[in-house]
Amino acid sequence: MFGYIAVNKSEMKFKEFDIYHSYYCGICRELKKKYGGLGQLSLSYDMTFLAILLTGLYEPETRVGSCKCVAHPFESHETRNNIFTEYAADMNMLFACYKCQDDWEDERKFGKYAYGRMLEAKAGRLKKEYADKVRTISLMMQDFSDAERSGDADIDTLAGLFGRIMAEIMAAREDEWADNLRRLGFFLGKFIYLCDAYEDVEKDIRKGMPNPLKQKFESPDFEEECKTILMMMISECCKEFEKLPILENVEILRNILYSGVWGRYEIVHEKRRQSQSQVTALDS
Numbered sequence: 372m373f374g375y376i377a378v379n380k381s382e383m384k385f386k387e388f389d390i391y392h393s394y395y396c397g398i399c400r401e402l403k404k405k406y407g408g409l410g411q412l413s414l415s416y417d418m419t420f421l422a423i424l425l426t427g428l429y430e431p432e433t434r435v436g437s438c439k440c441v442a443h444p445f446e447s448h449e450t451r452n453n454i455f456t457e458y459a460a461d462m463n464m465l466f467a468c469y470k471c472q473d474d475w476e477d478e479r480k481f482g483k484y485a486y487g488r489m490l491e492a493k494a495g496r497l498k499k500e501y502a503d504k505v506r507t508i509s510l511m512m513q514d515f516s517d518a519e520r521s522g523d524a525d526i527d528t529l530a531g532l533f534g535r536i537m538a539e540i541m542a543a544r545e546d547e548w549a550d551n552l553r554r555l556g557f558f559l560g561k562f563i564y565l566c567d568a569y570e571d572v573e574k575d576i577r578k579g580m581p582n583p584l585k586q587k588f589e590s591p592d593f594e595e596e597c598k599t600i601l602m603m604m605i606s607e608c609c610k611e612f613e614k615l616p617i618l619e620n621v622e623i624l625r626n627i628l629y630s631g632v633w634g635r636y637e638i639v640h641e642k643r644r645q646s647q648s649q650v651t652a653l654d655s
Contacts, residue, residue, distance in 0.1 A: 375563045376417040378623070379630035387623050393435070393449040394426075395419045400438060400450055401460035409489055410460075413467035420627050422459035425543055427617035427624065428552075431455060455543065462540050464494050465505065469512050504539060511536045519581055526568065526583040530604075534560035551611050558608035562601060562632065569597050570639045594640070605632060 378391055398418055402410035426433060433453040439446065468490045498505050515532040518524040537560025538553035568584045575582035587593050609628050617624065 374415060374417065375566050375632055375635055376420045376559070376627060377631045377634055378416075378626050379634060382630055383623070383626055387620075387626070389449065390451070390620060391419065391423065391623050393451045394422050394456060396438065396440075396448045397450045397452040397456040398422060398460050398463065399440065400452065401457050402463065405457075405460060406464055406490075406494065410464055413463060413490065415463065418459040418463040418466075420624070421462065421541065422456045423620050424541075424612075424615075424617070424624055425455040425458065426451075426453060427619040427621060428548060428615055429455070429544075430619065458543050461497055461501065464490065465497055465501075465508070466540075468494055508536055508539050511539070522581050524583065526565070529568075529583055530561040530564040531557075533564040534558065536560060537563070548615065551614050555608055555611035555615075558604050558611065559632075562604040562608060565597070565601055565604065566632075566636050569601075570635060573643075594643075598640075601636065 378388070380388055383391070395414075395416060399411055399414050402414055406413075431453045433451050436450045436452070437447040438450055440448070471490060511532065515529070515536065518529055518532060534557040538556035541552040541556030541559075542549045543552075568582055571580075572582050572584045572588050574580070576585055576588065584593075584597070587596065590596070605628065612624065612628055
């Protein structure tokens with residue numbers, strides 16, 4: 372369920388993208404410092420949103436630097452680091468461990484199992500530093516996995532369980548903004564889960580994997596129903612976001628929530644539309 376919380380680069384100013392990318396590079400540096408090269412391999416753009424969101428809300432001291440890396444060995448890139456890029460790196464690592472475990476249990480991918488074991492060995496400190504949060508998220512992940520594998524849970528139940536997990540990740544502190552951040556994370560998590568189920572439904576049908584959208588897929592209203600539900604979820608997410616007193620990099624965050632999160636959905640939707648058009652043409 373990675374790769375959905377991204378920017379729409381075509382609608383960003385160059386300066387805004389440079390700032391966004393500097394937070395991404397900052398998280399990458401945090402992963403390397405704390406978890407080594409194995410940790411860097413788990414990096415995704417999803418947690419960049421979290422780091423920029425929390426930085427804009429709490430306005431911590433942020434260090435601006437530059438670095439070269441394996442991916443860009445000949446060119447220096449600007450980096451931004453603060454307590455929330457560190458937090459985002461830790462949450463990225465935690466999620467990567469869960470993802471490897473889930474892939475192993477679902478599809479018995481030995482590579483994912485081996486990688487997950489190596490990540491767990493590196494991430495042992497998370498259980499001490501975020502003891503209550505890790506315990507809460509672990510219990511929620513287990514409930515989510517059990518419900519998904521049972522095959523009986525409906526789409527709203529499963530999306531809600533994943534939403535609760537994202538809610539805990541978004542609420543970095545227990546303060547006056549915790550409830551808003553949890554609601555934002557809850558609806559964003561539901562949106563992500565629904566997008567993931569929408570993207571994977573055909574593959575899951577072929578492989579006999581659990582997916583709560585399988586029963587709806589053949590319905591003539593499938594596409595319209597999915598789009599409507601997704602719009603409802605992201606609308607609620609944006610409503611909570613707009614309640615937060617964020618000024619710094621607010622346009623970057625709006626780019627992600629109002630446009631960027633739809634990127635993967637639009638690609639899948641268009642491919643599916645073209646495929647169905649070709650089938651219709653052949654049948655006629």
